[in-house]
Amino acid sequence: MIRLLSTRRGRAPLAVLALAPLALAAACTENADPGDSGDPRVLAVASSADGCELSSTEAPAGTLTFDVTNAGDDVTEFYLLDSDGLRILGEVENVAPNTSAKLTVNVAAGDYVTACKPGMVGDGIRGDFTVAASDDGSAPSASDAELVEQAQTNYAAYVEDQADQLLTGTTEFAALVKARDDEAARALYPQARQHWERIETVAESFGTLDPEMDLREADLEPGQEWTGWHVLEKDLWPEDATDYTPLTDEQRATLADKLVADTETLVELVNAPDMTYPIDFIANGSRGLLDEVATGKITGEEEAWSHTDLWDFQANVDGARVAYEGVRPIVLENDADLAAELDEEFADLQTLLDAQREGDGFVSYDTVGEDQRGELSDAVNALSEPLSRLTAAVVA
Known part of the structure; x- marks a missing residue:
C-alpha cells in the first residue's frame, strides 16, 4: 500500500512534526451539529482558527465524503490520516475563508485521525475518527x-x-x-x-x-x-x-x-x-x-x-x-x-x-x-x- 504522506512546499513535513507532542491537543476534533444529509457517509467538517469539528467522529466503511467549510480567517486544509497520524489517505487543500470543498475517499474499517490545518502550517488540529465494518454492498462490483x-x-x-x-x-x-x-x-x-x-x-x-x-x-x-x-x-x-x-x-x-x-x-x-x-x-x-x-x-x-x-x-x-x-x-x-x-x-x-x-x-x-x-x-x-x-x- 502506498504511503500517502504529503509534504507540500513551505510546510513542515508531517512525518517530522508527528514526532513532537501535539501542542494543539486541547483543541482536538469535537462533534459538530449533525449534517442535514442523513447519510452516515457524508460528514460535515467545520474548520476555524482553533477548531476542527466533525458532524460525527464515526462512519461506516465505504465511500466517505467530507464537506469541509472554512469558518476561519486563514486558508485551511483537511486531512484524513491513518492511525499513526503519518500516512495520508486523502486531503483537500487551499480552502479559502468562507468557502467549502469536498474530500471523497474510499475507507476501510479501522481507526483514523482527522486534521484541519489553519494557515496550512504546523501539525494541525487533530482528532480520532473511527470507521466501522459495513456489509451494505459498498465494495465495487x-x-x-x-x-x-x-x-x-x-x-x-x-x-x-x-x-x-x-x-x-x-x-x-x-x-x-x-x-x-x-x-x-x-x-x-x-x-x-x-x-x-x-x-x-x-x-x-x-x-x-x-x-x-x-x-x-x-x-x-x-x-x-x-x-x-x-x-x-x-x-x-x-x-x-x-x-x-x-x-x-x-x-x-x-x-x-x-x-x-x-x-x-x-x-x-x-x-x-x-x-x-x-x-x-x-x-x-x-x-x-x-x-x-x-x-x-x-x-x-x-x-x-x-x-x-x-x-x-x-x-x-x-x-x-x-x-x-x-x-x-x-x-x-x-x-x-x-x-x-x-x-x-x-x-x-x-x-x-x-x-x-x-x-x-x-x-x-x-x-x-x-x-x-x-x-x-x-x-x-x-x-x-x-x-x-x-x-x-x-x-x-
Whole structure:
C-alpha cells in the first residue's frame, strides 16, 4: 500500500512534526451539529482558527465524503490520516475563508485521525475518527473491480517510467552543473523536471523527499537547509536574483549529487514490490496536480528565475490527464456526463497551452501577458470543478 504522506512546499513535513507532542491537543476534533444529509457517509467538517469539528467522529466503511467549510480567517486544509497520524489517505487543500470543498475517499474499517490545518502550517488540529465494518454492498462490483485493477496496473507502470526518465535527466543535468556547462544545463533543466512534475503527487507522498528536492526559496522556514532543483535554478539564472553570491564549485557538486541521490531514492520507492496505488489516490492525484498549477504555475512563483513555468504547467496537466484517463472507463460506467465534461475541459486547456509553444518547448513565462494568464487561469478553474467530482464517480 502506498504511503500517502504529503509534504507540500513551505510546510513542515508531517512525518517530522508527528514526532513532537501535539501542542494543539486541547483543541482536538469535537462533534459538530449533525449534517442535514442523513447519510452516515457524508460528514460535515467545520474548520476555524482553533477548531476542527466533525458532524460525527464515526462512519461506516465505504465511500466517505467530507464537506469541509472554512469558518476561519486563514486558508485551511483537511486531512484524513491513518492511525499513526503519518500516512495520508486523502486531503483537500487551499480552502479559502468562507468557502467549502469536498474530500471523497474510499475507507476501510479501522481507526483514523482527522486534521484541519489553519494557515496550512504546523501539525494541525487533530482528532480520532473511527470507521466501522459495513456489509451494505459498498465494495465495487466484479466488473468495476477489474477496471480498478487495470487502472492501478497502468498507473503504476506510468509512474515507474516517469521516475526512470527523471533519474536519467537529473543525472545528466547534475553532470552539466558540476562541469559548469551552464548553457546546456539551462536547456536541460525544464526537460528533466517535466518528469518530476508529471508524478508530483506521488513524489510528495514520501516524507521529506519533496521539500528536499523541490522547495522554493520563498517557502523556506527559518533555519531550514535549502536543497534541490530550485537552488540550482537560481545559480543558473543569477541575473534575476538580487545581491546573489554564486555557488562555489564544491557547493554545486554537493547539491547536484544530493539531487541525484534523492532521485535514486524516489525510483527505489516507486519500484518497490509492495508499491500500489489505491484508485481514489489516482483520482485525487489528478485533482492534486491541477491544484499545483493553480497555486504555483499560474502565478509564476514556481520557476522564479528560469521562467520555465509553462513546462511545469504542461507536465502537471499531462499527469492529471493520464491519471484521469486511467480511471475514465470507470467514470463512463458511473457518470458518462462527467467523462464528457472532463474530456472537453482538458481539450480546451490544452489548446491554450499549445498557443504558448515555441520550438520543442514553451515561451518564457515572463513574456506571457496578463490577459493570456487570465485565460489559462479561467481554463484551469473550469477544469477544476468537474475534476473535483472525479473521485466520487470512480469510487461510487
